[in-house]
Amino acid sequence: AIYERLFCWIVTHINDVIEVKNYDTTIHGKNTVIGVLDIYGFEIFDNNSFEQFCINYCNEKLQQLFIQLVLKQEQEEYQREGIPWKHIDYFNNQIIVDLVEQQHKGIIAILDDACMNVGKVTDEMFLEALNNKLGKHAHFSSRK
Template identity: 80%
Template sequence: MGDDVEVENAELVPYLAELTSTEPESLLNTLLYRTVATGGGEVIQKGHSANEANYARDACAKAFYERLFCWIVARINTVIEVKNYDARIHGKNTVIGVLDIYGFEIFDNNSFEQFCINYCNEKLQQLFIELILQQEQEEYQREGIEWQHIEYFNNQIIVDLVEEPHKGIIAVLDEACLTGGKVTDTLFLESMNARLGKHPHYTSRKVR
């Protein structure tokens, strides 16, 4: 079945290849095949199944977007960079940084990709809390500046729930992936429930 997968609109391939400065044949290979190393050291091409081809298509589009995005930011920084930079004269050098992420989302079934997106958002929220709320208010207090105290939820406990070594969700996932035999979503969920079920900010469909 994998060898029978074809691009539905083949006439678009040369157009996409021109836009991405690639050879049409190379683009087709990326979409329809994967390179596999055999036990004997031989490298062969194996055709994708329909699901694998869909995944390869999406991954290819994301790679194009990521490289174009980084190229645009790099070009802007090259243009606005202070030439012959001297910190004593120019102070801070001028650069632009662009953060492009999705917002928090909750679905009936979150994918691992969505988990990573939400985790990134939690980290950014924690950075914002530390730099804008916590440090600024501590500085006001040190300098005796009158200000209106802002109450906020410090989400470090959420970040730790995800990334804490040997205890967090990522650590549990690593352990599950190293376990012999077939690892399923259900087994992973049961492992998290057993390890994290008593955490005040952890819930699952089985321990709500």
């Protein structure tokens, strides 16, 4: 509760400070906003559940959307319009998203294959399938 109240106070204070009085979007275009995104990266626990996998996957997808919409497209727009700016280097996590969701080769596809054989595939067999298909991927690591 205290974090939420502090966060809301900060956002409200920033909005009050940056608000342009009498701003007309028909003349000046869209309003300017500041977005706050603090979810990047995988949480790593000794034992993760499927729920944690889904949370991490969603976080990576949201981070990729942020990279695409805010970093990549804005920098491309600055270049097109000849606006001086300082290039921002960033890790494009599309490779991580692909590791999870790529058809026929990603973690979800491998899990889907395992689920088609309920009762026949063990955790060890699933792990072996992951290691066989993804073992050489630069961003895949296994405890095996």
